[in-house]
Amino acid sequence: MRGLRIGLTGGIGSGKSRAAAAWAALGAHCLDADAVARALTAPGGAAIDALRRAFGPEVLDAEGGLDRAAMRARAFADPAVREQLEALLHPRIGTALKEAMAAAPAGAVQVLEIPLLVEQLARWRPQLDRIVVIDCPVERQIERTMARSGWPRAQVEAVIAQQASRAARLAVADAVIDNASEDPAALDAAVQALWTRWLGPPPPGEGAHAPG
Numbered sequence: 001m002r003g004l005r006i007g008l009t010g011g012i013g014s015g016k017s018r019a020a021a022a023w024a025a026l027g028a029h030c031l032d033a034d035a036v037a038r039a040l041t042a043p044g045g046a047a048i049d050a051l052r053r054a055f056g057p058e059v060l061d062a063e064g065g066l067d068r069a070a071m072r073a074r075a076f077a078d079p080a081v082r083e084q085l086e087a088l089l090h091p092r093i094g095t096a097l098k099e100a101m102a103a104a105p106a107g108a109v110q111v112l113e114i115p116l117l118v119e120q121l122a123r124w125r126p127q128l129d130r131i132v133v134i135d136c137p138v139e140r141q142i143e144r145t146m147a148r149s150g151w152p153r154a155q156v157e158a159v160i161a162q163q164a165s166r167a168a169r170l171a172v173a174d175a176v177i178d179n180a181s182e183d184p185a186a187l188d189a190a191v192q193a194l195w196t197r198w199l200g201p202p203p204p205g206e207g208a209h210a211p212g
Helices: 016-025 033-041 048-055 068-077 079-102 121-127 138-149 153-162 166-172 184-199
Strands: 005-009 029-032 110-113 130-135 175-178
Touching: 005 016, 005 121, 016 029, 016 110, 016 130, 016 184, 029 033, 029 079, 033 048, 033 079, 033 110, 048 068, 048 079, 068 079, 068 153, 079 110, 079 121, 130 166, 138 153, 175 184
Parallel strands: 005 110, 005 130, 029 110, 130 175
Antiparallel strands: none
């Protein structure tokens, strides 16, 4: 018997990865779509040959992996390129995640961090028992993303404009966690409250304040 499967999503800079870490601290088996994408597009990755054929060698870096900045620039400049890139990568990411889900320990609570979950809802909704949206004001998204990436504001705004709207994310959510605060303890507490609501008290020794 498999455990609860939770899809975790939110806009760029909302705090998805921090929330996933809080779930992991409670004992969840966490999977990350972005990490899968990085593995697929690293030197020797399973998507590299297809990327080279589709977009040419200029989208690869000196080591033979995807030049993410170059590919991002092309994708944002041309919607057709973005659609082609997504058509190439998303099925591969989905397959890898489904294989990882199937290989998870029996009965494990699984949390799948999927930034574009809403954009790919038809693919993921049948696989998930719950959808959790990490939410915060757009200005906070912009501030956080600029601080961590060094991108100019206009680039962050362009990314946000191409993602699903806040309203679209909230419309599919089974639960919403407000992450406007910069206090990590507040996010940890919200995740733990949701765990307790759906699964009962966390196992002894688990949680944000567990030793080690």
